[in-house]
Amino acid sequence: SMIFLMFTFGSQNEFTVSVEQDVYEAEENSNITMTWFFPVDTDKSPDLHVWNVKLKTSIYSYSIGSDTEPYVHELYRGRLQCDPQLATKGRLQCLLTDLRLSDTGAYQCIVVLNSNSSYKPCVLNVTGKMTYLAPLLICSTITLY
Numbered sequence: 001s002m003i004f005l006m007f008t009f010g011s012q013n014e015f016t017v018s019v020e021q022d023v024y025e026a027e028e029n030s031n032i033t034m035t036w037f038f039p040v041d042t043d044k045s046p047d048l049h050v051w052n053v054k055l056k057t058s059i060y061s062y063s064i065g066s067d068t069e070p071y072v073h074e075l076y077r078g079r080l081q082c083d084p085q086l087a088t089k090g091r092l093q094c095l096l097t098d099l100r101l102s103d104t105g106a107y108q109c110i111v112v113l114n115s116n117s118s119y120k121p122c123v124l125n126v127t128g129k130m131t132y133l134a135p136l137l138i139c140s141t142i143t144l145y
Contacts, residue, residue, distance in 0.1 A: 036109035
């Protein structure tokens, strides 16, 4: 929940989350894969959250080792898939399909391990699809006097 995440931001970090790219660029209606890395402790199972900074909400949550299905926010349901198997190896890889201009913004992966947490933001820039118009030919008759 939001209160829990806000609280964990203040915790002392004993590990670091990193991101494959600080900025991801993609065209509207295309797909993008955002990837974060974090250390794996075989004795403990972390909770993973992908936070949309603009919406101030978690768009994906998953507890490694739990029997519950990952949570996906309704705006991303059917478009966001994060691989839980890779997460057990210290890699959160999320595929976001059918990109919308409104998907533009900062996202951060928050990893909570026991009472410690770490997070790393990245930015997604979604641009409108380029449309190319055929050159317009203008013909005119010039009359010489």
